[in-house]
Amino acid sequence: MAPALTSIESETSSPLPDPKAHVSKAIFPDGIKTSGQHEPIYEDLRDYADFPEIIDGPTVWKAEDYKDNPERWVHHFSEQEISELSTAADDFRASNTPLTGITKDNFTLPHLSTFLASIRNELLNGKGFILFKGFPVERWGNHKSAIAYMGLGTYLGYFVSQNGKGHVLGHVKDLGDDATQIDRVRIYRTNARQFFHGDSSDIVGLLCIARALSGGESDIASVHHIYNTLRRTHPSVLRLLSQPIWYFDRKGEVSLHQAPYIRAPVLYLEPRGQGRVYCRYDPYFIRSLSRFSSGPNAEIPPLSPEQEEAARVLEETAEGVKLHMVLEVGDIQFLSNSHVLHARTAYTDHPPPVPRRHLMRLWLGTPEGKG
Template sequence: MSICKERITGAGAWVGADVREEDWLVELGPAERGELLDAVRGIPVGRALPDVTAADFPLPVLGPRLKELTRDLEFGRGFAVLRGIPLDLSPAETRLLYWGIVAHMGTAVSQNGRGELISHVTDYGKGDLSANAVRIYETSEVVPFHTDSSDITGLLCLCDAESGGASILASSMTIHNELLEHHRELLGIYYAGFVYDRRAEEETGEAPYYRNPVYGFFDGQLSCRYYVRHYIESAQDKTGIALSEVERLALDRFEEIAGQERNQVTMYLRPGDLQFVNNNITVHARTGYRDAPGRHRDLLRIWFNTQYARTMPDGFAKFRFGMPRVGPGA
């Protein structure tokens, strides 16, 4: 695999001082909210989400804005927030509304072994990550910097936490630039990648771990996939191979650069906010949070790829096109 040896420039290689709230925040107006509700009402009750297309969900006012937003996600800074999504709907209608928006932006893919296209990011009460089958989005713990598998991650906030739960973003292009300048000797490790734990979501007969590069340079474009470090750590027990000292150093340096406040944008998602993050050029994290009694932080997550998706080899971003269904009914 070729290693990018030049600084990345352009909107995707940002630092916090480069980005203002008005650059990434898109507030919906009454007409746009109204046509979302009209589109939901126009879909027959009980219709399966995968059968609903953009043509079935007409958005004459919002649709062009979504198309432009999608281009900005792919070719700009790599993140945005739609504010003002209507939430005074039934759970099924909310999922349909969410699906309809994304249908105008790209194609959703499965994000776990249950085959879910939309899942809840909330505290499932399963315990912490010491449990082999628990994934980090199912806890209230701190979520360190990472990417997801698809090109774009969407998070629709249904309910915020009593305290905590801040969303923190950093440019993986800026991280690469700093690694190139100050830690050039480590670059090969990121391009070789790390072994990740499947967290009990492997298919029958499949290895319970996989290797994935952090950076790849294809057709003149740098792309990133940095999955959760907890899964790298827990994979050691399954492979029987410990991380080397230099591999740990590489992980530490990546997270130190992402963790520098000057490289970050921090936001608190409020109910009705829909955040989009491009995993090719942005890493995201979350502070731990605490729920109020009877009121639980809850976000709906969707993974999708857009019509502008970049070309990369199959082996670079495992599960880019969805995670296989495992277990009963697979």
């Protein structure tokens, strides 16, 4: 996971059993099975004074760099690549191995694997996003598409749990949940707008199975471009984002003795390695904690006016530098959660019998690629 997100003990909870005790490192290279909802290692957090004055390099990009240059971020699957994926998916299905058992060893891509290695590096150390086109979901159907999609994902990272049930293949669709009940509802299960955020994994993938009647479109923004902008225009906001004063809701997805929230900064400075700036943020998860921050038995402080202002400025800044894209059926979007924020517009589904908007989601961990 991203740096400072692998602590196994909370300041506000009892010590937990070591999660590395019985975890196969052949499947989970860092020895931790996690959805990423852990406190930071507080002694590894760095003061704002240690953060860089400016960030440069390929992770800093502007929408105008890519808006009219799709060849720089869109890859159309070739017939050979689709054939290779199809063969691997058919062979895996014939083995009767559970979906969660997909690995690079049993989903071999002799030619495509080399290209995917370069994409993985681009996601972790470059601009942090790519859009694949031409994945034949309508021809293959959901089962084969899921196999091929997950097999593709194993070349970018390893599967990470997306919820308290341990699901590693998520289905993003409107299940009719009430989006105003943000303390209990995950917004991806509604048709509401998702504000700029990053998920609790190193990489997120979205495969479009069916589009909405209207809306549901994607926006992304470079965290490091936002950082440079805020350093210039709102340094006090940037300083606040680097402090471990932000509480994030676990929304009930906790293990025994775990606190129902974590306290962490929004921006991290890698404690070792290259000293990169990472981001972990979701406004819904910081605004859903009133049940713990109000009343006579309040456990945590509510968001301060300064924090409310910082959240507003962060959203507005991301909105001002965003790259907009529309996921068509058969498109796959992969993003870095460490240095790319993403958002989704609200949407309206087709009336029956036309299928509702449906995306398959992967969360992937890449611990060996992080400090």
